[in-house]
Amino acid sequence: MIKKKSSKHPIFYGILVPLLILIVGAASVYFWQMRLQKPVEINMAHHEHGLGSVSHTDLHDHSPTGVSCEAITAKETGGPTRSFDMTAARTTLQLDNGQTVEAWTFNGSAPGPELRVIEGDRVVVTLHNKDIKEGITLHWHGINVPCSQDGVAGVTQDAVHPGEQFTYTFIASAPGTYWYHSHQMSSVQAKKGLLGSIIVEPRESAATLSPAKEVNALYQRLDSSLLLNGSSKGLDVPAQAGEQVRLRLTNGDNETMNFSVDGAPFQIIAMDGRDLHEPGLLKDVTVPVGAGGRYDLLIRLPESGKVIVRNQSFEGLSMTLGSGSMPERADARTMFSFAEYGTPQEGDPLPTLKPDRNFVLKLGQSLFVKTINGHAFHEIPPMSVKEGELVSITLVHEGGGDHPFHIHGHTFRVMSRNGLPLKGSPIYLDTLLLKNGESYEVQLKADNPGLWMAHCHNLGHASLGMTMMMNYEGISTPFRVGTKSGNLPDL
The missing domain is CATH 2.60.40.420 (Cupredoxins -  blue copper proteins)
Incomplete structure (x- = not known):
């Protein structure tokens, strides 16, 4: 009787399978430690901390001298x-x-x-x-x-x-x-x-813009439902032919949303609440709005027909402006970039000023952890600044999905994209969308003393480690992050 040769190689089962299980197990343990094992207590003013069950002395006895954030x-x-x-x-x-x-x-x-x-x-x-x-x-x-x-x-x-x-x-x-x-x-x-x-x-209406009908559009994800102003359906905006509509788009979700406008040209008149200088008319473009970002669009309704503002990420939440016949949908669109949009501001001194401090933040991923310069959470050294300084921050996308980077307490100016200076309107933001391989230099004036978070506003990414601090020298806090206090800002 001929014995059938087994296809189950002993090396595979004896060595490779246990090794694979070991690797997956180690990765899982690392992931859950980073995700769920929160520190006992951290002073975010100077990053003293204890982890897990490690004993920890009372940090209130060791706070640095200076001005307390609570007093500002x-x-x-x-x-x-x-x-x-x-x-x-x-x-x-x-x-x-x-x-x-x-x-x-x-x-x-x-x-x-x-x-x-x-x-x-x-x-x-x-x-x-x-x-x-x-x-x-x-x-x-x-x-x-x-x-x-x-x-x-x-x-x-x-x-x-x-x-x-x-x-x-x-x-x-x-x-x-x-x-x-x-x-x-x-x-x-x-x-x-x-x-x-x-x-x-504005206390006084901008002289450059005629009065416009206001429409506020806040997108959010409520558990698994994507909503627009609390509704799972689109939005119908009654408006007259020739009327201008100011559409305030806010992305309260974690993922990038892509918008388009059919039926009329439009302008992007503000980003993150800051007006753009001489914004031109746009047509057949896709406008990407990162998580946490806001874009204000100005649309003049045509004499006949309606305008459709589509959320390409979820078309059930598109908006219809006006009435009449449906507009034709563009066959092809280009991706909007603010790098050359609008016109430069005359007498702009900022591009010629030399920063007092320079930081480089590399946004990436290690296994299941989202990282900044290879570290996560409070293991990322804070950016330390002094009041009055001009601070340059270079943001580099090294992987892990879109990263809309948000800095608390400050408005920063985007100076360059992928090493090339911006050529259009000055762009002032608080949340900058970075896609794979992109790099930006931004500058801010350190004019708001305090302790400020800087993190990816895909809040899932922040909860996996992509969050750090920008701290002013001489500022302290009586509060603590960690399981002891129950303060967990980025869980």
Whole structure:
């Protein structure tokens, strides 16, 4: 009898399979340690920390001397005061597609209420936590508030727990399109619904623009549902032929959204709330808006027919402006780039100034961890700056998906893309989208003393390590990040 030769090679089962299991197991352990084993306590002003079950002395005894972030508050002004009350609570929402979602809401809705104020207003927002046991905060994305009002759990305040409240006070100093979200467990809480829009209107209307109909469009992902202004359906905007529509687009999701306009040419008049200089007309282009970013479009409706603004990432959330016949859809589009859009500003001194500090941040990935310069979380050394300095930061994309990089408390200027200086309008942002292989140099004025987070605004990436600090010398904090305090800003 001839014995059939086995195809199961003993080397494969005896060596390779156990080795493969060992590698996968080690990677899994590393991943879960980085993702779930949060430090016991970290002082983000100077990164003293303990991990896991390591014993740790009380860092309150070792804080550096200087000014506390908690003491840096809004200055008194003569402007009017606008007051708001925001209550966060667990809420069962019935979406307009029939789906029921267990959401975390502000004032019973997700997104929360639109806050609309006027440039120069003193904004006072009292945050109440009804029953969200994990604690909450409010971060004012894109608004350069004082350090104590930035809403980062463990850095600028403790998370607000059930039955507690916290009052935020800041000056709405720059008109534009902004948004707010919780910065306690941000990747979880924003997706659960704790976000909303804040619009700062100019005290005097811009003379270069005729009055326009305002449309605010906030995109978010509520658990698995992608919503526009809280709806799972598109948006119909009634408007007359010849009327101008100012469309404020906010990407509150974690992924890049691509937009297009059919039926009329349009302008991009602002990015991240900052006006562009002499923006030209665009047609048949795709506009990529990174997570956390905002684009303001100005569209004049044609004499006949309607305009369709498509969210190419999810066309069910497109917008229809006006009425009449449907416009033709473009066969091909080019990708919008701000590098040559608009015109330069006369007498612009910034390109000739020499920075006082230079940093290079390489955004990448190691196994399951998102990294900056090969490190993650508090293991990334902070950018240390002094008040008054001109700071240059070179951002380099080295892998791991789109990285919309956000710096708290500051507006930065984009100086170059892939080594080439920008040729169009000066571009001022707070969240810069980097795609694979891209590099940018940005500059900012260190004019807002404090302790500031800098992180990828794909909040899932931040929760996997792509988050760091920009710290002013001489600034301290009494708050701590970690499991001991329960302050986990980037979980």
